Amino acid sequence: MKHSTRRAIALAGAAAAAAALLVGCSSTPASTGKATTKAGLTPVKIQLQWAVQAQFAGYVEAVKQGYYKDEGLDVTLVPAGGDIVPQTQLANGAVDYAIAWAPKALASREQGAAITDVAQIFQRSGTLQISFKSNDITSVKDLKGKTVGSWGGGNEFEPYAAMTKSGLDPAKDVTIVQQGFDMNAFLDGDIKAAQAMTYNELAQVLESTNPKTGKLYTLDDLNILDWSDLGFGMYQDGLWADSNKLKNDKAYQKQTTKVIEATLKGWVYARDHIDQTAADVVAAGSQLGLSHQTWQTNEVDKLIWPSPDGVGKIDTKTWDQTVDIALHTKNGSGATVITAKPDSDAYTNTYVDEALADLKKQGVDVTGEDFKPETVTLQPGGK
Known part of the structure; x- marks a missing residue:
């Protein structure tokens, strides 16, 4: 069988599974920060950037380990794929938060999407x-x-x-x-x-x-x-929130800190339990095999850890590099990602700082200074 046929079958299966899967138990519309479930939890929807895989391991673990529930949240992870644009889902109010690459989110923002990067999970480009x-x-x-x-x-x-x-x-x-x-x-x-x-x-x-x-x-x-090592890396997976709600909705502001805090704990768990995390991702619906997801968990951890300033903190230097490339680099059609520098509401460290401060009080290692990646052995086809 040719590579193309074999991989196409695998990806088709993954896309089909993603379309049908919601990780979590809430089926309500995006929350206002006030509604609650029968269990007294606030329903929250987080839009993934793609199908369930270890790229989103921290979110999967925050659900599985009960970190969101500990914060009073009933979180649903909504898979993407096909024509779904995470930041558009957020801007349209279909979800409460979205995972998106900074350049793409900035392009949407320039076109009118009121969204803000509130936690930059990936510290390096992959x-x-x-x-x-x-x-x-x-x-x-x-x-x-x-x-x-x-x-x-x-x-x-x-x-x-x-x-x-x-x-x-x-x-x-x-x-x-x-x-x-x-x-x-x-x-x-x-x-x-x-x-x-x-x-x-x-x-x-x-x-x-x-x-x-x-x-x-x-x-x-x-x-x-x-590209990261060569100095051309741009910020990728970050957690984006509704800019207008961050300005006007106190309940949403508090909720945002809670979402970030539980998410960061999920990523700490993924860092410290690579094998279990890979198995949990597969159980959550990934159609890619266990060795592939173990590799993916390990490699994603490398993009996050160590985080000297604290996981999720947005670094001004890397942000500026992302903006500079987005503003001045032309693609094959002569277009740039954005045409003007984003305003100050494009990102904020306010909520991640609050979350990090609370996690430090709990004794959670939010920098991962001693992180050492594992050596993962891939199996044929990623089994």
């Missing part, structure tokens, strides 16, 4: 450009003349910024190919340098069989351009 060593791509300049995969849709600005800074014109010096959210074209040789997240698409390659050896591919088979 986007890579990977190639087989036989293609001899060891620097950004080596992309010249190559077929380069890009997901588009706002995911392309890190590599475009890197190529531009290196003196390459993405419109002329490389051949940009629309890449699916899999590694089919890369594995089949149609794309020489493919986009990959550390926690997902890279694993898809490493759990695939090298036809030349009959064994799984390894990192030794690849050259990797890490």
Whole structure:
């Protein structure tokens, strides 16, 4: 079976499962911060950015371990996929909070979405450009003349910024190919340098069989351009809230601190219990296998920990870098992510600071200074 057929079947199953799944028990509309369930809990909906997977492990664990309930919240995690845009769901009032990449959320904000980043969970970008060593791509300049995969849709600005800074014109010096959210074209040789997240698409390659050896591919088979390490990383998964409610609704303000506090505890649990977390994610509905989710949990933890200023805290330097790339880097059609600097309401550390202060009083390790990732062995197909 070709790589494309096998992976397409897997992704189709994941998308179907995501469409049907709600993690949690609430089926009410987005809350006003005042309604309660029969158990006296406030119903809250959090929109995921994609199907249930370990990318959202902290939220899954906050539900499973009862951290949201401890805060008086009945949280439902709403999977995305297809045409669902998390920040639009939030802006339209369909959910109370949404997980979104900062550049995409800023673009929506510029178009009128009243949303605010209240907790920046991922402290580092997880986007890579990977190639087989036989293609001899060891620097950004080596992309010249190559077929380069890009997901588009706002995911392309890190590599475009890197190529531009290196003196390459993405419109002329490389051949940009629309890449699916899999590694089919890369594995089949149609794309020489493919986009990959550390926690997902890279694993898809490493759990695939090298036809030349009959064994799984390894990192030794690849050259990797890490956009974060090269200075072009942009803020990715953050927790976004309703800007207007943050200004006018005291109940929503208090709720936001509670949501963040429970979420951060979930991420601490995911950091300290990688194997159990992977199993919990699979049980929560992920259609990707246990070894894939264990890899994903481990890699996502690397994007979060250590967090010297406290998990979820928005760093001004990284925020400014994200805004600078979003404002000045042009994609293949000549467009930038945003056309003007976002105003001061685009993010706030107010609520995450409150949550961190309370967690520190509880003795929770919110910096993860001693965090050490594990070595995960992938199985064929991510089983």
